[in-house]
Amino acid sequence: MIPPSGSSSVRPAQSLPCSIAMPDGPVPVEWRRSTRARRVSLRVSPRTRGVIVTLPASATTEAGxxxxxxxxxxxEKQLQRRAHTPRFEAGGRVPIDGADHVICHTPHGTGGAWLEQSEIHVSGDAAxxxxxxxxxLRRLATRKLADRMTALGARTGLMPAQVAIRDTTSRWGSCTARGRVMLSWRLVMTPVFVQDYVILHELAHLRHLNHSAxxxxxxDLLTPRRHEAxxxxKLHGAALLHAGAGHSVD
Structure with a gap:
């Protein structure tokens, strides 16, 4: 894994464990030193399912x-949530609009990947x-989510200056002061009422660029199913946000 800009791996030391014992077995631990970090932090990597500990330049390893x-x-809680992440492999189940679709390997087919009822067919080598x-899924999201954004924007009178479908694993959407709304392509896997909530949440930021009352x-006025969404x-989002991590490039 390539450390993010401003980060570097901490040189292994006897006092720094390479794994941590968990109920289901040891989990790898990666140590990083970052000149940009302001505090010691840890996160679970979407790619390796390991734990990454990030230390600011001035922090001690003991703090980590x-x-x-x-x-x-x-x-443990984060790993359990990610255990339900859809696996993009033959026989795997991937939701589209909240409904499961089975991945079917069709090696001699043409077209890369396509839908047939409740199946996603994929041609070529299994790799x-x-x-x-x-x-x-990203192409599907680009079309479906952009169309839904346009429809909801027209209905509410809240039209973004620009819509971008991005490859993010930490948030479902965001809105800038210039009116640019970003959505994660993974949102296309959620039920439609959840998609509407996220879209309308971001459209509401066009009027209030904060989380004020x-x-x-x-x-609440725009989304009567806000709390349900x-x-x-909360129950399923973490698993979906890490689906396909490591297989998409912006």
Missing amino acids: LRLLRTHTGWI FIPRRVTDF AFWALV ERWL
């Missing part, structure tokens, strides 16, 4: 060890399946 050892419960499914009042995302 303390954070790691006192957050095993949090790590191509993860990338082709990812590319297919006025913003939430507008969100938030519960759905």
Whole structure:
């Protein structure tokens, strides 16, 4: 894995464990030193399912060890959520609009990847399946989510200056001060009412670029199923946000 800009791997030391014991077995730990980080942090990698501990330039390794050892419960919870991440492989189940679709390897077919009722067919070598499914879902999301954004924008009178479908694993959407709305392509896997909630949430930011009481009042006005959508995302969102990680490039 290539460290992000401003980060570098911490040279292994006897005091820094390369793994941490968890109920289902040891989990790898990667240590990084970052000149940009302001505090010690840890996260679960979407690609390796390991834990990454990031240390600011001035932080001690002992601070990282303390954070790691006192957050095993949090790590276990994150790993459990990601255990349900759809796998882009033959026989895997991938939701589209919340409904499961089975990935079928069709080696002699043509067209890369395509839908047939409740199946996603993928041609070519089996090694191509993860990338082709990812590319297919991203193209589908670009069309469906942009169309839904246009429809909801016209209905509410809140029209973004620009819409971008991006490959993000940390958030479903965002809105800039210039009116540019970004959505994660992974949103196409969620039920339509969840898609509408995320889109309308971002459209509400065109009027209130904050999370003030006025913003939430507008969100409630626009999305009567807000709390249902938030519960759905809390239960299933983490797993979907990491689907296809490592197979898509912006």
